[in-house]
Amino acid sequence: MKKYDLVPLDAVAAMPHRDILDLYRRHVAPGILANLKILGFDRVRVVRAEGMWLHTADGRRILDFSAGMNVLNHGHNHPRVTAARHRFDEERGLEVCKALVPAYQAVLARNIAAICPGGLQYSFFANSGAEANEGALKIAQVFHGKARDKFLYTDLGYHGKTFGTMSVSGPFGKPYKELFKGLDGCIQVPWGDLEATRRAIEGRTTWGRCDVAAMILEPVKGDLAMLPPAGYLEALVDLLHEHGILAIFDEIFTGFGRTGRMWGFEHTAAVPDILTFSKSLGGGKASIAGYVVPKRIFDRTYASPTRCAIHSTTFGGLGGECAVAIEALNVLVDEGLVDRSRELGAYMLERMRDLQARHPRLIKEVRAVGLLGVMRTARATELLDARLPRVNAVDDLLEGLIPGLVVSELLKRHDVLIYTGGREDNLFVNPALIVTREEIDLFFDKLDAVLSSNLARLAAGLAANWLPAE
Numbered sequence: 402m403k404k405y406d407l408v409p410l411d412a413v414a415a416m417p418h419r420d421i422l423d424l425y426r427r428h429v430a431p432g433i434l435a436n437l438k439i440l441g442f443d444r445v446r447v448v449r450a451e452g453m454w455l456h457t458a459d460g461r462r463i464l465d466f467s468a469g470m471n472v473l474n475h476g477h478n479h480p481r482v483t484a485a486r487h488r489f490d491e492e493r494g495l496e497v498c499k500a501l502v503p504a505y506q507a508v509l510a511r512n513i514a515a516i517c518p519g520g521l522q523y524s525f526f527a528n529s530g531a532e533a534n535e536g537a538l539k540i541a542q543v544f545h546g547k548a549r550d551k552f553l554y555t556d557l558g559y560h561g562k563t564f565g566t567m568s569v570s571g572p573f574g575k576p577y578k579e580l581f582k583g584l585d586g587c588i589q590v591p592w593g594d595l596e597a598t599r600r601a602i603e604g605r606t607t608w609g610r611c612d613v614a615a616m617i618l619e620p621v622k623g624d625l626a627m628l629p630p631a632g633y634l635e636a637l638v639d640l641l642h643e644h645g646i647l648a649i650f651d652e653i654f655t656g657f658g659r660t661g662r663m664w665g666f667e668h669t670a671a672v673p674d675i676l677t678f679s680k681s682l683g684g685g686k687a688s689i690a691g692y693v694v695p696k697r698i699f700d701r702t703y704a705s706p707t708r709c710a711i712h713s714t715t716f717g718g719l720g721g722e723c724a725v726a727i728e729a730l731n732v733l734v735d736e737g738l739v740d741r742s743r744e745l746g747a748y749m750l751e752r753m754r755d756l757q758a759r760h761p762r763l764i765k766e767v768r769a770v771g772l773l774g775v776m777r778t779a780r781a782t783e784l785l786d787a788r789l790p791r792v793n794a795v796d797d798l799l800e801g802l803i804p805g806l807v808v809s810e811l812l813k814r815h816d817v818l819i820y821t822g823g824r825e826d827n828l829f830v831n832p833a834l835i836v837t838r839e840e841i842d843l844f845f846d847k848l849d850a851v852l853s854s855n856l857a858r859l860a861a862g863l864a865a866n867w868l869p870a871e
């Protein structure tokens with residue numbers, strides 16, 4: 402009799418799906434499962450994921466237009482990225498030894514510098530976007546010293562769920578933010594509003610001394626697929642610099658070609674002092690994130706032997722993660738995925754506009770920057786008979802109903818996966834950058850079919866997700 406009753410790895414693939422659901426409910430997150438169940442997403446068991454497609458245990462082939470929230474710019478299991486992982490393992494590569502110089506990390510940092518403008522040169526690698534942003538905030542604080550301990554952030558920003566990053570995120574994370582007081586000294590300004598930022602800075606300046614260390618923002622607002630107002634970002638960086646404030650651009654959602662440029666901020670002439678990145682850097686096969694800074698900032702913060710480890714993490718920049726990321730970046734460039742995002746993004750926007758013209762009652766707004774796309778749906782309450790009495794609790798329940806109906810029906814009846822999110826009425830349309838024109842056509846044909854269906858029937862379908870599967 403073994404001391405511990407462990408399930409062996411070999412048993413997982415053959416385990417019935419209901420057992421997996423049960424384990425997830427009992428050991429991981431019943432709340433997440435309940436939400437997936439509302440959409441019917443809990444019933445899908447993927448056994449293989451390749452390129453744009455998911456293959457399920459019951460023989461379905463699902464078109465994945467979600468790109469794993471932009472982790473999968475290369476698509477699922479890109480052959481060159483997976484080969485890089487295999488090669489590293491077959492060669493018995495050095496995954497971790499903090500006492501020696503990590504070769505793959507050095508080369509990855511050099512390649513990051515090669516795709517960045519503005520002398521961004523020194524990289525730090527972590528595993529998650531939040532850790533990267535946390536490091537960026539810390540480096541700004543160290544750069545200035547404790548006399549400048551305030552941070553500006555925007556109402557639309559999302560930067561992660563560690564204490565620091567949550568404190569500089571806007572109301573997007575409202576249910577979480579309400580539970581935590583957050584850090585003192587974080588000042589919210591409206592995204593895209595230069596004058597409000599100027600007023601906030603003036604409010605933090607006494608006798609010419611400003612106590613703000615940095616401002617963190619998403620230069621292209623990722624989950625809304627929104628470019629900054631013309632001239633805003635350039636003027637903002639000038640304003641920040643006038644007051645000695647560092648500009649931190651968070652490109653965790655928008656980096657690595659998603660918007661049709663390598664970085665979203667390259668739609669403008671602005672350059673950040675600190676740039677954070679993550680998601681598709683790992684090509685969908687490595688959890689890697691980081692920030693990059695120019696020499697003038699690095700020299701005043703992390704350069705010395707006594708300060709070199711003021712931000713560090715055990716698993717950051719491991720050999721295999723960095724090897725995979727090196728290959729992922731090379732694939733991005735060799736396959737021209739950034740240009741592809743721009744060109745196919747323009748086509749995708751055309752198809753979005755056609756669809757909106759066909760369904761003006763349901764689709765209120767469409768936006769795309771490269772292959773970063775968002776469609777804003779009507780709220781269910783806007784579609785109700787105006788003569789019906791309104792009940793707040795019911796209105797609350799109906800928030801997010803239309804996107805929910807759409808994504809649920811797309812998956813259930815049309816074998817297409819997308820997510821909702823960012824705002825209650827958002828549909829994300831963010832396919833991997835390897836998507837073809839034919840797959841874009843297929844996606845919009847299926848979406849058109851869903852939007853042409855009877856909404857009451859769709860709502861009944863959503864309710865049926867709660868019934869036991871046959």
Ligand SMILES: Cc1ncc(COP(=O)(O)O)c(C=O)c1O
Nearest residue numbers: 529530531559560561651653654
């Ligand atoms: C813009 C942005 N910043 C930061 C994060 C946090 O990254 P992570 O979830 O890896 O901590 C995200 C995650 O979606 C993001 O979209």
